Amino acid sequence: MAPYDSDSDDGDDAASYTETNVLLGYAAEEPSDDTISYLGGTPSWINDETLPSATLAKCKVCNDFMVLLLQLNADLPEQFPGHERRLYIFTCRRKTCRRKEGSVRVLRSSRTFAAPKKVVPKKEEVEEKPKVNIGETLFGSKGSSSGNANPFSMGGAGGKENPFSTGVKAGGSSHNSSNPFAKPTPSEPPEAKDLPQTFAEKLNINNPQQTHGPPPPSVPWPEQSSFPTPYPKLYLVDADYEILDRTPEIAQNITVGTMDIESEGASGGKEDKEVFESEIDKTFQKFADRIGCNPEQVLRYEFVGAPLLYSKKDAVGKMFSEGKGKGGGMPRCGNCGRERVFECQLMPHAIMELERDEMGVDGMEWGTVVVGVCKGDCVQNFVKEGEVGWMEEWVGVQWEDVGR
Template sequence: MAAKAVKTSPEVALGFLEEAESWQLLSDQFPSKVGGRPAWLRQVDLPTVSELQCEKCKLPTVSLLQVYAPVTEYDRCFHRTLFVFCCKTPACYTRNDNKCFKVFRCQLPRKNDFYPFDPPSDEKPDHAVDEHQVLKSGLKLCRLCGCLGQKACSRCHSVTYCSKEHQTIDWKHRHKKECSNEASQTSEELNSFLFPEWELVTEPEELPATDEEHHESHSLDQESTACLNNDLEDSELESMAFHETQDAKVFQKFKKRIANDPQQVLRYCKGGSPLWVSAEHVPRDEEVPECPCGAKRLFEFQIMPQLLNHLKVDRTDASIDWGTVAIYTCADSCDQDTKYSAEFIWKQDFSGDQTV
């Protein structure tokens, strides 16, 4: 007889990728999505170029994903989106180092200057607004990545960029011909630079109610105890063996938990705990900084390694990589001048030869 499925506690929502029409991923649809250009929530006061720079190579990061996550108990969070950016330079992805990631929180009350009071229609609008270069507020965006663009082409002044680097990339691949009237302004998008764009949909995690996890935990505990009781003269070797056992236990728990839904690319559990891939490099409470408002930061969601399979980042020499990326946000979801507030990311890599 099949085991009855039960919901976990606290409830975890799993994120999966689905194809969507481009208009469904624009700002006024309040999307959760992966890749493409950001669908900005607040139409002014965007993160600056310096705020979006990779802390290692100093190049601009690009949109990895965004999660629409309102907080119903606060009117100021009627609309609320978390934006995650990452560097595209593989060499910046050193072990257990989060300096190649950025995350920002933005929120708005239901009554605001940018969106109607009522929810958006589920039907395709007659005229979808192209917000890839200019927002409704009039703010100009980088033609390549969709972030704040304050550098205009000195020749035609018709397109803007966030940085010299992105202007150079677009010039080589597209804009050089446009500027000399050799190509139409509606030429094909430079999709290869951005991550592929997908809608991010969520559903509650359900796991079969079995006692396998208990038996597995008991077995691993016995192994760990045996390791500790082994009368080794070399204490360093004993410590290493214990650590390897603990690491194996954490990794097996990770693999077992995702086995029912192997395509999950995100796990959302605000105020819960991440599903770590290793016993190494797990943050202590004091390693997660408080919000500038003074409130603690709590875990909100994590990005899974399965997402890498959809980003087209594999290379023979080096590649963008991670075990899991955990996002921590202000427990009070404070309103810092209603701008885009930087939050905290913790990157954890696999240890040894672990693979999902």
């Protein structure tokens, strides 16, 4: 993490903030440049002719169709050159299915083109290449250009790669999108000379399966009228790398799910803080304090990162706190056997955004929704080059602790 220098003339302010590697997404009714990544609404596809089996959109508890919570453009050109990726989080709207395993599901769609061969330039031709900004690639954010730049300013170029962005419009035409959530269909893979060595090359995580067999039976995706009423559609915009106060105060009036946390915070003394800490779970306090620095965040993104846990007492919390390696104890990919890694998580403010027009308080009850994906972005062996493959990925739901 690099120190964040504010625009203030006070030199002490520069040392009081830090920038993390986590990209934060926020919700808005209107998109910036990206129309691919959003909360609610109905799903859109990489290829309208290759849809997932309808069974993947059914609740495992009641077998009814679910609604979309999140659609995310998840292109990662550095890790997976030539891959198009999208993530979809679905949830059941039935009250009787809440807090039950299988009432939230995650799908990943991937289309893979042949990765170009790596061209090794002569020593005298090697030039230092600028780093890819993940914020620009994924979210369309400019990020911070140096330790002295304000990362919330959209004017500087960042040094991290943003997996949400794209530079090609549907149909193959290029465009200069500054929003990394925007994701077009590339007509052909990028030139080999433009690609640095990727994680896939270094770790040999390309899908080794070579044979192609017939796909299993698939249930056609139904008309939208077969689904429950969707949540309102809200676009993901203004992604920035997370900025934290090095000495954060206890969060004030932070809403987590349907629960409010009220604390004296800055106005209270040391005694108030000690009493508060003794009365709540420390992991939850860290969770509340962390999101209190950026309370309107709806999404946290860090491929091969670590989730911000709502609790360490439930099954998901124990899995990550006791698990070893980047996978944090998540089950391995059921298709290729590789390790799964954390990619993103939905945050409580997403509930407020999605349910803001609904009457009453009888809504969703999760604290966070954690998504783990195959580290190799594999597809089934019957999916040919250029075709779209569908995989169900791992999701861990940490439900709101109503007794807290």
